[in-house]
Amino acid sequence: MSADDILVTVQGLKKYFPITRGILIRREVGAVKAVDDVSFDIRRGETLGLVGESGCGKTTTGRTILQLHRPTAGSIIYDNVDLTKLKREALRHMRSRMQMIFQDPYASLNPRWTIARIIAEPLRVHKVMEGEAARKERVKELLELVKLDPYHLNRYPHEFSGGQRQRIGVARALASNPDFIVCDEPISALDVSIQAQVVNLLEDLQDRFNLTYLFIAHDLSMVRHICKRVAVMYLGVVVELSTRDEVYDHPLHPYTVALLSAVPIPDPRKTRARQRIILEGDVPSPSNPPPGCRFHRRCPIAKPICAEANPEWREVQAGHWVACHEVK
Amino acid sequence: MAALLEVKDLKVQFSTLEGVVHAVNGVSFSVDEGKTLGIVGESGCGKSVTMLSVMRLIPEPPGRIVAGEVLFKNRNLFKLDKPAIQNLRGAEIAMVFQDPMTSLNPVLTIGQQISEALMVHEGMTKPGAVGRTLELLDLVGIPQAKERYNDFPHQFSGGMRQRVMIAMGLSCNPSILIADEPTTALDVTIQAQIVELTKKIQSHLGMSIIWITGDLGIVAEIADRVIVMYAGYIVEEADVYSIFENPVHPYTLSLQRSLPRVDSKRYERLSIIQGSPPDCIHLPRGCPFGPRCEYAIERCLQENPVLDAVGEGHRAACWVDARKRRAR
Numbered sequence: 001m002s003a004d005d006i007l008v009t010v011q012g013l014k015k016y017f018p019i020t021r022g023i024l025i026r027r028e029v030g031a032v033k034a035v036d037d038v039s040f041d042i043r044r045g046e047t048l049g050l051v052g053e054s055g056c057g058k059t060t061t062g063r064t065i066l067q068l069h070r071p072t073a074g075s076i077i078y079d080n081v082d083l084t085k086l087k088r089e090a091l092r093h094m095r096s097r098m099q100m101i102f103q104d105p106y107a108s109l110n111p112r113w114t115i116a117r118i119i120a121e122p123l124r125v126h127k128v129m130e131g132e133a134a135r136k137e138r139v140k141e142l143l144e145l146v147k148l149d150p151y152h153l154n155r156y157p158h159e160f161s162g163g164q165r166q167r168i169g170v171a172r173a174l175a176s177n178p179d180f181i182v183c184d185e186p187i188s189a190l191d192v193s194i195q196a197q198v199v200n201l202l203e204d205l206q207d208r209f210n211l212t213y214l215f216i217a218h219d220l221s222m223v224r225h226i227c228k229r230v231a232v233m234y235l236g237v238v239v240e241l242s243t244r245d246e247v248y249d250h251p252l253h254p255y256t257v258a259l260l261s262a263v264p265i266p267d268p269r270k271t272r273a274r275q276r277i278i279l280e281g282d283v284p285s286p287s288n289p290p291p292g293c294r295f296h297r298r299c300p301i302a303k304p305i306c307a308e309a310n311p312e313w314r315e316v317q318a319g320h321w322v323a324c325h326e327v328k
Numbered sequence: 329m330a331a332l333l334e335v336k337d338l339k340v341q342f343s344t345l346e347g348v349v350h351a352v353n354g355v356s357f358s359v360d361e362g363k364t365l366g367i368v369g370e371s372g373c374g375k376s377v378t379m380l381s382v383m384r385l386i387p388e389p390p391g392r393i394v395a396g397e398v399l400f401k402n403r404n405l406f407k408l409d410k411p412a413i414q415n416l417r418g419a420e421i422a423m424v425f426q427d428p429m430t431s432l433n434p435v436l437t438i439g440q441q442i443s444e445a446l447m448v449h450e451g452m453t454k455p456g457a458v459g460r461t462l463e464l465l466d467l468v469g470i471p472q473a474k475e476r477y478n479d480f481p482h483q484f485s486g487g488m489r490q491r492v493m494i495a496m497g498l499s500c501n502p503s504i505l506i507a508d509e510p511t512t513a514l515d516v517t518i519q520a521q522i523v524e525l526t527k528k529i530q531s532h533l534g535m536s537i538i539w540i541t542g543d544l545g546i547v548a549e550i551a552d553r554v555i556v557m558y559a560g561y562i563v564e565e566a567d568v569y570s571i572f573e574n575p576v577h578p579y580t581l582s583l584q585r586s587l588p589r590v591d592s593k594r595y596e597r598l599s600i601i602q603g604s605p606p607d608c609i610h611l612p613r614g615c616p617f618g619p620r621c622e623y624a625i626e627r628c629l630q631e632n633p634v635l636d637a638v639g640e641g642h643r644a645a646c647w648v649d650a651r652k653r654r655a656r
Binding site for chain 1: 370371485487488515516517518519520521523524542543544545546547548549568569572582583584586587588589590591592593595597598599600601604605
């Protein structure tokens with residue numbers, strides 16, 4: 001793989017949020033280690049899935065890549081430019097090339113703005129297109145791309161269903177002609193019959209504009225369908241990363257194995273016959289993660305070393321990365 | 329086997345400013361002793377309203393039970409007065425709600441909340457109720473029940489809160505536990521814990537369960553019989569194996585086809601259901617699914633099909649047999 005094929009390189013990324021005490025004299029008493037030393041590449045034109053339970057740091061990772069949070073440490077190389085080193089104006093310039101689709105189509109559209117204004121906003125901010133008339137033409141074009149009738153132009157978000165709103169969010173993300181889109185749980189708020197519509201749309205747009213997606217989700221079945229490669233996160237670290245077939249059919253990390261066995265299969269005979277691994281307890285708090293391997297207290301195969309040393313993030317087979325002492 | 333709960337031709341409407349919402353439109357089904365009934369459907373299909381009506385928890389007005397009867401152990405619940413219904417609720421028919429964050433009282437300890445039901449319904453003394461509460465917390469797998477008895481809901485994680493809700497539901501040994509999307513707000517690993525727990529408790533105590541969900545995977549795992557609802561109608565009802573292996577209604581079939589599978593390498597495009605569910609104020613003439621149905625014939629747009637037997641214990645409301653793609 002040549003370096004040209006890689007669009008985003010995440011290197012040693014950390015994001016800690018301070019925990020403070022006191023009102024007048026604020027002191028830092030600790031930190032939530034939301035993302036703690038994460039490294040991976042995103043290839044041009046691929047969809048990389050980022051999965052894990054709520055609170056594992058997947059959304060923070062996505063937002064930190066886009067510099068919506070400034071990282072505590074580490075670098076984000078986007079097309080040979082380190083985003084973490086960029087200052088305001090330079091960063092704003094880069095931002096038109098990377099966009100985000102949000103989870104909640106009800107909260108992510110301004111209820112007081114018309115659809116036309118919402119979708120035209122990136123065009124104005126990034127000065128991609130000057131002139132009201134030109135922008136209006138572009139908005140119409142974008143609405144057609146996401147299969148909404150341009151006739152909706154002057155309506156407000158509350159007049160649309162969840163699926164339609166998510167299409168508006170997609171149109172807005174596409175407005176500035178980005179190469180890279182972080183999709184943060186774009187379908188989890190939608191009903192089953194609408195999810196497939198939005199997923200197919202995202203796939204069509206990817207083919208058409210050669211888009212690169214970071215697809216953050218907790219629905220492991222949908223991730224397998226849409227992503228070429230999948231990264232599994234647990235408590236702020238990536239524990240396994242490989243192609244979808246490797247991760248789903250030959251998972252190596254015990255957490256991945258347990259996570260996959262918890263996903264219900266819509267086939268009564270198969271789902272009742274299979275052996276499940278039920279993890280005990282909850283995900284520990286990221287402000288006080290366990291020492292050594294973060295998963296060791298819930299891990300069915302933990303050994304004494306797991307409580308002491310942090311497992312190394314290594315490539316055990318070509319393209320299959322894992323962080324576990326027990327994987328040979 | 330005797331039916332424990334029988335719902336006959338239930339119709340529920342809500343008066344709103346925009347018009348009358350036909351939430352439930354003539355629904356009939358029964359639940360056998362010790363069995364699990366799964367009710368599947370998308371948001372707004374009337375699955376929750378059906379069960380809330382059974383419990384007489386529909387706010388009246390704006391809601392109105394227009395027709396139907398509910399027989400529980402051969403007593404018509406709609407003929408009972410308020411105190412009699414209150415005696416039944418929680419004691420004989422218990423409910424677990426979707427959102428464990430909002431359905432627990434934040435200013436009472438979880439011990440107080442569980443023991444309240446015991447004192448009210450079972451006439452237990454305080455020490456007796458405390459003892460039973462500790463047993464229940466133990467049963468649902470809350471570690472250190474004694475210490476946690478005096479904790480408040482905010483001190484519990486989402487999964488633990490849902491366990492508290494289940495403990496509360498089980499407190500008076502109900503004959504039926506109605507679970508309204510009890511795992512929708514939870515992560516898959518926690519969902520698996522709750523599903524396993526519920527199955528274990530059911531085999532222990534032998535109660536019937538009605539499990540309402542939008543997730544076909546969960547239904548495959550837990551249900552004996554399945555009802556599929558759409559726009560306030562039951563469109564198909566069968567045992568769990570027939571629903572998945574031999575679906576007759578095009579809606580059931582399309583729902584299954586639009587779901588990607590975690591255990592499948594088939595990555596072809598997802599098949600989609602065009603459009604979105606009808607709003608229940610303006611239901612289409614004819615079959616409610618007709619306008620979105622790929623098998624629809626002329627008759628479907630004119631006449632609403634009745635729920636009719638298509639096999640042993642298998643009913644479907646469709647003029648067309650989706651298996652054979654021809655009129656029945």
